[in-house]
Amino acid sequence: MDDDVFADRTEAGRLLAQAVLALEPQDPVVLALPRGGVPVAAEVARVLKAPLDLLLVRKIGAPQHGELAIAAVADGPQPILVVDAETLQMTGATQAYVEREMSKEVKEIARRRIAYLHGRPPLDVEGKTVVVVDDGIATGTTVRAALKALRHRRPARTVLAVPVAPPDVVAALRDEVDDLVCLSRPHFFHAVGAHYDDFHQVSDDEVVRIMGEAGSWAARAVPSA
Numbered sequence: 001m002d003d004d005v006f007a008d009r010t011e012a013g014r015l016l017a018q019a020v021l022a023l024e025p026q027d028p029v030v031l032a033l034p035r036g037g038v039p040v041a042a043e044v045a046r047v048l049k050a051p052l053d054l055l056l057v058r059k060i061g062a063p064q065h066g067e068l069a070i071a072a073v074a075d076g077p078q079p080i081l082v083v084d085a086e087t088l089q090m091t092g093a094t095q096a097y098v099e100r101e102m103s104k105e106v107k108e109i110a111r112r113r114i115a116y117l118h119g120r121p122p123l124d125v126e127g128k129t130v131v132v133v134d135d136g137i138a139t140g141t142t143v144r145a146a147l148k149a150l151r152h153r154r155p156a157r158t159v160l161a162v163p164v165a166p167p168d169v170v171a172a173l174r175d176e177v178d179d180l181v182c183l184s185r186p187h188f189f190h191a192v193g194a195h196y197d198d199f200h201q202v203s204d205d206e207v208v209r210i211m212g213e214a215g216s217w218a219a220r221a222v223p224s225a
Contacts, residue, residue, distance in 0.1 A: 004164075004184045008198035009036065009135050012163035012183070013043025016133070019181045020044055020161050025129040029155075031055040033134040033146060034112065035202035036192075041133035042210050044161065048131070052214040053123045055132060056112055057146040058105035060098055062091040069141040071098050073105050074149035075113070075122075082145035116207050122153070130155040132177075135199075136192030137165035140173055147176050164195045 006012040028050040032041030038054070045052035056075035062068040070093050071083040081102055088098070113119060130150060137143055143160065150158065160173060161181040166189040170182050184195060193199035 004195065006163055006196050008196060009039035009202075010043060012135065012196070013040040013133075014047070015183055016040060016161050016163055016181065017044040017047035019183060020131055020159060021047055023159060023179055023181070025050075025131060025157070025159060027127075028129045028131055029053065029123055029125050030131045030133060031125075031150070033057055033132070033142070034116065035204070035207050036136075037134035038202060038207050038210050040135050040163065041131075042214060044131060044133055045214060050131070051123055052211070054112075054116060054211070055146050055150065056109045057142055057149070058108055059142045060101040060105060062087070063093055063097060065091065069139050071102070072142040072145035073102050073109070074145040075109050076149045076152060079106050079109070080145055080149040080152075082141060082148055084139065084141045087139070087141070112204075115204055116211055124153075125150070126154045127156045129157040129159065131159045131161055133161050135163060136195065137162050137169055137173070137182075138189075138192055140165075140169045143173065144176065164192060165189075 028048050030041050030045040030050045030052050032038045032054055034054050041052060058073050059069045060071040062070045069084065070088045070091055071081060074080040083098060132146060158177045159179040160177045164184040165182050167185045167187060170180065170185055174180050
């Protein structure tokens with residue numbers, strides 16, 4: 001698949017789920033990158049009959065160009081920061097700017113854990129197959145931060161699953177995981193949203209609703225201490 005357009009995140013999740021299922025994941029846990037990845041991941045978790053949890057990570061955008069990721073910070077006992085050095089230099093952003101923005105995003109991660117999960121700790125993924133899901137990848141900076149944080153939790157196998165991403169980003173991320181599933185790798189990639197008919201901004205309320213519906217799956221996993 002090269003230039004496919006998905007109707008919405010739900011359809012993308014159903015198609016993605018079938019591709020992940022073909023990998024025959026053992027004892028899987030599905031981790032969504034909120035907010036856009038949550039509706040996609042819910043469909044994957046439903047098909048795999050796996051618990052669904054969130055992998056909280058926040059992009060740090062360039063000055064005056066907030067959609068362009070120069071770094072990302074992921075949740076953890078100590079927040080994990082990943083910087084895209086090339087983009088950082090290209091935009092003229094300073095390390096001091098990144099550190100200021102990181103402080104803001106760490107607070108937003110804490111807010112989201114309370115809002116979305118009522119403050120409960122992450123599910124225990126040690127020794128399990130973890131399927132990391134987002135609605136698409138643009139530069140890969142946010143996903144790299146998420147994967148770096150995830151490695152500290154010692155999964156047995158990591159699968160990165162997304163509906164769409166540029167071919168060069170897919171190639172660059174292959175060594176970061178055990179398996180990578182990407183349904184569409186368009187050579188003329190502009191933005192993730194261009195590959196969906198419906199790419200509405202996922203709200204906090206939508207995330208809370210989906211995570212509530214997935215509670216019966218998540219209850220089968222044991223939270224970490």
